[in-house]
Amino acid sequence: MSILLASGGPVDAPPTAAPARDDAPPSPRGATAHLPSPSVASASPSRAPPPPQTDNSPLPSFDGFNSLFSWLTLGRRGSRTSRSSRDGPSSPGASSRAMHWASSSSQGVPRLLDGRGGHIGSSVLSQLVLQQLSNAIPSRYACSDWRLLYSTAVHGISLNTMYMCTEGCGSCLLVLKDTTGQVFGGFCSEWRPPAKPAHFYGSGESFLFNVEAVCDLPPLLTGDEPPTEAVQVFRWTGENTYFMFSDREYLAMGSGGHFGLSLDSELLHGSSGRSATFGNPCLCRQPAELTGDDAEVGEFTCDVLEVWGMDHTMITHRKRQLRQRDVWLS
Numbered sequence: 001m002s003i004l005l006a007s008g009g010p011v012d013a014p015p016t017a018a019p020a021r022d023d024a025p026p027s028p029r030g031a032t033a034h035l036p037s038p039s040v041a042s043a044s045p046s047r048a049p050p051p052p053q054t055d056n057s058p059l060p061s062f063d064g065f066n067s068l069f070s071w072l073t074l075g076r077r078g079s080r081t082s083r084s085s086r087d088g089p090s091s092p093g094a095s096s097r098a099m100h101w102a103s104s105s106s107q108g109v110p111r112l113l114d115g116r117g118g119h120i121g122s123s124v125l126s127q128l129v130l131q132q133l134s135n136a137i138p139s140r141y142a143c144s145d146w147r148l149l150y151s152t153a154v155h156g157i158s159l160n161t162m163y164m165c166t167e168g169c170g171s172c173l174l175v176l177k178d179t180t181g182q183v184f185g186g187f188c189s190e191w192r193p194p195a196k197p198a199h200f201y202g203s204g205e206s207f208l209f210n211v212e213a214v215c216d217l218p219p220l221l222t223g224d225e226p227p228t229e230a231v232q233v234f235r236w237t238g239e240n241t242y243f244m245f246s247d248r249e250y251l252a253m254g255s256g257g258h259f260g261l262s263l264d265s266e267l268l269h270g271s272s273g274r275s276a277t278f279g280n281p282c283l284c285r286q287p288a289e290l291t292g293d294d295a296e297v298g299e300f301t302c303d304v305l306e307v308w309g310m311d312h313t314m315i316t317h318r319k320r321q322l323r324q325r326d327v328w329l330s
Contacts, residue, residue: 110134110310111145115319120148123304124177129211132231133173137187137310138205141171144310151306152267159251159265162307166191168318170311171205174253176263176270178300184210184272184283186253186261191307194246200255202243204236208253208260208275210283234260234280242277254278258297267305273297 109131114120122130134142148154149172150165166172175185189203209231217226236243242255254260258273260280272283274296284300309315 108134112308113145113147115148122175122306122308123151123153124175124183124306126229128227128229129183129231132229133209136207136209136231136233137173138171141310144312146173146308146310147312147315149307149309149315152302152304157267159263159267160248162251162267162305163191163193163246166307166309167193168314168321169309170314172307172309172311174305174307176305177303178284179303180285180300182210182283182285182300184208184261188244188253191244192246194248198245198247200242200245202241204238204241204243206236206243206253206278208234208278208280208283234278236277237279239276239279242275254280263302263305268302269299270302271297271299 109127112120112122112130125133149169150162155161155165170190172188172191173185174188175183177183186208187206189205190201192201212230212232214226214228214230220226240256243253245252245255249265250262252259252262254275254277256276258275259271260275260278261270261272261283263270270284272280274281282296282298284298286298
């Protein structure tokens with residue numbers, strides 16, 4: 001597991017993922033740099049060695065130490081990811097897990113807007129989780145507002161309505177809270193309506209995530225209160241290209257073993273299991289008595305589901321198309 005500190009700063013452009021394969025999906029529960037060597041000067045016996053040089057360079061910033069200390073106090077083991085980790089793995093064999101922390105050096109929280117551009121809140125995301133997720137999505141959206149494309153509380157409970165609201169809107173974040181209060185979801189490079197023949201699509205920027213509650217952490221070095229929630233991100237492993245799947249009966253993200261996340265046509269019942277695409281465990285809570293293969297797949301009941309878009313150009317173009325068809329979305 002690799003650790004991505006939320007310290008901001010420029011990041012590299014995302015790699016181009018391989019196109020998705022047009023394979024038929026399993027069932028919703030899944031199928032059972034050569035550098036020259038430095039020259040070494042020989043020391044003369046008649047000359048004393050030079051005095052040691054004093055390093056007057058400034059000490060490193062405490063922001064990195066602060067975030068690293070926060071992670072160490074949690075008792076987790078791993079290595080820090082490269083600066084390009086938030087834009088997806090640099091190679092198909094790269095690590096698929098990264099923990100994102102919100103700290104005093106993180107970028108600001110994005111504004112949440114409704115379909116008309118007014119300010120709105122989220123029924124799923126806290127400010128801390130929102131800040132951590134904004135550090136996890138591709139860097140080209142670092143300064144973007146997030147617009148609510150679909151919500152079960154606003155647009156009704158319908159998978160077809162969700163497809164219509166999100167189609168052609170570019171990258172988006174699907175977040176949900178189940179009836180136990182667990183929060184999880186995924187970043188989608190795009191949503192497409194169901195196609196015939198059905199096939200997987202998307203890119204390696206896609207990822208799954210869940211939110212873990214943390215407690216009993218000491219205060220941070222800055223004196224701020226320690227985080228109470230941590231977003232755990234599961235990125236593309238390179239094992240396959242089963243990123244996204246759209247069907248009239250269900251939607252899914254990740255596959256290979258089980259769907260990483262799936263929801264039925266009523267956006268009410270869903271399941272989550274270990275997928276080869278993202279290397280994720282079950283994202284939802286499972287009964288403690290489950291063991292073996294049964295513990296790898298969990299089922300949940302969705303309480304609230306939201307889809308947030310951050311590509312303003314694509315969203316504006318999509319709305320213009322819908323208005324030409326006399327379709328108005330809130």
